[in-house]
Amino acid sequence: MSTIEKRANNALHANGNTVNGKSVAIAITTHGSDIYWAVCAVMVCATFAFLGLAATKPRQHRIFHYITAAITLVASIAYFSMGSNLGWTPIDVEFARGVGSGVHGVNREIFYVRYIDWFITTPLLLLDLLLTAALPWPTILFIIIVDEVMIVTGLVGALVRSSYKWGYFTFGCAALAWIVYVLVWEGRRHANVMGADIGKTFLLCGSLTAFLWTLYPIAWGVCEGGNVITPDSEAVFYGILDLLAKPVFGALLIWGHRGIDPARLGLNIHDYENDAQYSDKHYAGNGTSGVTTGTDGVANGTSGVNNGHAAGQTV
Template identity: 60%
Template sequence: MENIFKRAGNDALRENPNSMVYPRVSDINITIRGSDWYWAVTAVMGAATLVFVALAFRVPRSKRIFHYITAAITMVATIAYFTMGSNLGYAAIPVEFVRSNPKVAGTAREIFYVRYIDWFITTPLLLLDIMLTAGLPWPTILYTLLLDEIMIVTGLVGALVESRYKWGYFTFAMAALFYIAYNVTWVGRKHANALGSNIGRTYLMVGAWTIFLWFLYPIAWGLSEGGNVIAPDSEAVFYGVLDIMAKPVFGALLLWGHRNIDPATLGLHIRDYDDAMHPSEKSGFGSAAAANNGATGGVTGANTAPGVHNDTTATAAV
């Protein structure tokens, strides 16, 4: 029984030491403080996921699209931060700039590629939340999502490149970010304002918040994966704070803004299996059915009954 309680606290670094990395070992790594911070962010993301899912059950299923997208964002982030807190999901990459600062002194830095896997999944969902709020056309949405994937992939490749060519990939990522910012802040804002003041305010709030935060990520990249300026623990705090602001806080703002917005006003006509049909749809369906039955009846009558129907059919055929 004593062995069960012999150790308490975070032993992720002991269980998953950096010496297990192949083919090289990183010597610029997170410490126990960095691991603790990653675990704290894991808890925040997990709690946010539960809250967003719980809020989804307070509205009809046909109106849960933004709840589910937002909960998916924090759910994926929970797994990613669990991995980083466990000191897993990284590669040891030789640094371009060898520093004299003891906190970043070394030749190989711990680069968490799992962070980019997280972003590859969650940033398109974030953009989908925002751009669906504006009611943007699907070609614009899909092209913007493609640019986002280019931004994340080039950021990852740049982080894993050992030479100065990493900054070329950083440039590609920044070009994609600027175009995304244009679509969100200019094109999307015009669409949202055209749908109404309430939608316009919600879009401005979440769109401006996201783009502001997204322009801080390249700074974090340049100081950590790119320039090897700040320690991995500081990198963890920088990215962690940004992710909390860009995911759970963003999600809370988005769902609060959508509390009085019907998805149908955004062009999202979602019908559940037990939804009652609208009276106008019923009458339209009845009229269409009657017209179809009439047409069918006319043809049947022409084939089976003599008289006027046959004459009319014959005339029409002629």
């Protein structure tokens, strides 16, 4: 056996196209697996890069590095699963296609692990953006809930065979429309008030996110929804979107935050080792305590004098 054969992608042989006794007809090939592995490698490298950049900053300034590294870390695990041909279930298709279409068969491989990834990473992406815009916490929490609705309805729709899946798709698109509105309008206006550099960073990263996220429903429609393109093409479509929406987005965001103190965004993060102001307050508190004790002593002495004076009066 040659060296090239030994290094060949063996994931589909190790993890076949049968789950719980049911085989799938429309599934990725080795080419699709290779694409998922390539995206996984980029996500892993991006995670280490973001953590490395975080190490160059004081701990009070690492919040955006950590959030962004968490995004690519979770995505790494999801793409590892998909590259390994794991984390999927066969779902009967609504639209059966002809033999020469490349998507011929009664059921299609649906990667539910992709939605687990999105359920965790898309709120973190929004947290990156909305904290950058310094939006109020109630707004941030509500948008994250709306985002979770979008992801869950997308997953449920992907797992439904009948035309009712498009009802879930509509709910998801409505949630996406509200998120895009907040990014394009409310978030942008709020970020501009916080400063020109903050506004510029939010405009760049927010516009990229709003544009890319509007392409995901199209990908869903031609993949899980309409069964139009092959699972290998699905790997390319989603893979490119995720690379732009996560590592590229993260690099632009961290670059934009290089001169922005989180305190300007209302993120007053303390670190007892590096925060001189906090340390000064700590030691000042101890000194004040000592002064208080001394004052108590003076008070006691005064009390003694008063007692002596009172005694003299009695005599």
